[in-house]
């Protein structure tokens with residue numbers, strides 16, 4: 001069986017959940033080989049983690065020479081690994097970095113690229129991907145027709161399955177060109193952990209819009225009672241009430257949770273693009289004409305500043 | 321300094337966008353416009369021009385708007401010219417129809433090469449139809465230039481550029497020396513509206529129309545035939561059937577909401 005390369009997404013050896021989803025998908029397509037590009041001191045922890053999710057092989061690439069540069073060196077690493085391993089596919093997370101790495105890799109190795117896959121299944125002639133396009137109004141199935149399929153996969157595309165892999169470590173030393181070292185990471189500030197689930201990974205997202213008037217207490221209170229992540233519309237970000245990392249929509253994050261609760265959000269097309277594929281949608285809005293109500297499974301016409309705290313209290317009471 | 325700003329003509333996102341029976345995007349049935357996200361790229365290009373023109377020495381800066389697309393795409397260029405770009409280049413060729421991101425990037429790269437000495441290629445963060453956010457990185461790869469992408473803040477001095485990049489897990493500062501490929505997000509600053517003067521002036525600005533042979537790109541490398549990916553099927557998502565909407569009266573809304581959540585086992 002052919003290898004399937006999976007680019008590991010991690011911070012200091014702490015592997016992020018989307019990587020496990022990629023490994024689970026890789027197993028459908030062939031033999032999962034994780035590619036860890038990171039600090040030598042973090043490698044052991046990462047290897048242990050990916051092994052649990054079926055990695056038969058782990059390519060360990062020491063990043064001390066390349067970590068100060070944006071994207072391009074990682075594309076070179078993957079190109080050289082593709083050359084060596086002739087994998088059946090390359091899977092990367094569909095993040096800002098992941099997509100750009102994939103884009104450069106596609107050009108380097110002359111292979112087709114699919115981004116934002118929400119599902120990947122084996123097909124007669126290679127993997128078949130599912131994507132959601134036009135603000136979630138269409139579902140598209142596609143495949144790569146040239147070279148080694150490169151697929152950028154969105155979070156939540158698969159339920160991670162724990163299954164032991166051999167996790168055989170293979171150290172890999174890439175040759176990095178000078179050209180790949182031209183865009184320098186001058187400074188980096190890791191995002192502060194909020195103590196709440198990661199937006200793109202959360203099962204429940206509670207989000208607020210301009211209707212909050214900048215007071216997010218009702219949103220955060222409800223989110224905490226449900227163990228949910230907190231999101232926002234662009235109006236909130238533009239007003240400076242929350243940083244851009246909270247934004248859901250076309251130019252923010254795209255989420256697809258089990259439950260999405262929008263409060264004080266009108267439901268503009270650009271916002272819908274980021275949440276329309278959520279399983280269950282609930283909205284609270286003062287205006288019964290708000291377009292968000294066209295999408296909902298359940299809606300309340302009312303003031304979020306009274307409805308949400310009352311609901312939160314009731315939920316907390318039920319939880320005892 | 322020569323700036324090329326890449327603008328894409330796209331179907332209006334607020335209209336009912338559809339696929340044709342051959343699984344290509346319907347670009348005729350829906351009104352088109354310059355991708356709103358490319359307005360930010362044009363804005364940053366113009367700001368750079370204005371800053372440099374008035375600084376000491378008063379550098380001469382030319383902003384060329386570049387688009388790849390069918391006849392109608394010229395409309396997108398017009399918007400960029402109305403905003404203040406100096407000239408336009410439209411690459412149009414029947415062979416380009418159905419191109420994927422790789423092919424589009426190849427055509428854009430060919431046009432940038434033909435333009436000669438270019439210091440900056442500026443792009444939007446994503447096209448509002450394809451939304452892959454890969455063309456800028458691909459352009460950098462093809463042109464062998466540094467990529468300084470996803471900038472929410474752009475700063476520069478002479479040939480040194482710095483951006484703030486909001487990544488998934490960190491906020492970074494990325495720096496490189498021009499020539500380079502820059503892409504900017506919708507956080508980079510409100511884009512200007514064309515003024516009446518700008519609209520009048522745009523009518524006299526030069527627009528060149530190039531075919532593939534003008535830019536030395538082989539027709540066999542682009543278009544639907546040469547695409548490295550294929551769409552197998554497209555399916556309209558069934559419209560969400562509107563659920564129950566209740567009016568809140570004296571706390572009834574909260575109760576009904578909690579009942580709903582409980583019935584779906586979220587509590």
Ligand SMILES: Cc1cc2nc3c(=O)[nH]c(=O)nc-3n(C[C@H](O)[C@H](O)[C@H](O)COP(=O)(O)OP(=O)(O)OC[C@H]3O[C@@H](n4cnc5c(N)ncnc54)[C@H](O)[C@@H]3O)c2cc1C
Nearest residue numbers: 209210211233234235249250251264265266270286287304
């Ligand atoms: C290129 C482009 C990209 C964009 N990208 C995004 C994106 O990624 N994400 C995004 O969200 N937007 C995006 N937008 C903006 C989008 O078009 C809308 O402007 C935005 O989503 C509006 O945010 P909102 O719903 O919070 O505000 P509004 O549209 O102002 O709606 C506020 C709502 O709150 C309700 N309300 C007010 N007070 C209360 C109260 N006390 N209780 C309950 N309800 C109340 C009102 O009835 C109203 O429906 C983008 C726009 C463009 C042009």
Ligand SMILES: Nc1ncnc2c1ncn2[C@@H]1O[C@H](COP(=O)(O)O)[C@@H](O)[C@H]1O
Nearest residue numbers: 326327388443444446447452453454455
């Ligand atoms: N056909 C095109 N013509 C001009 N610029 C384009 C075209 N396609 C993409 N671009 C540029 O590349 C950016 C990212 O596009 P994409 O990778 O398709 O999301 C856009 O914001 C444009 O600046």
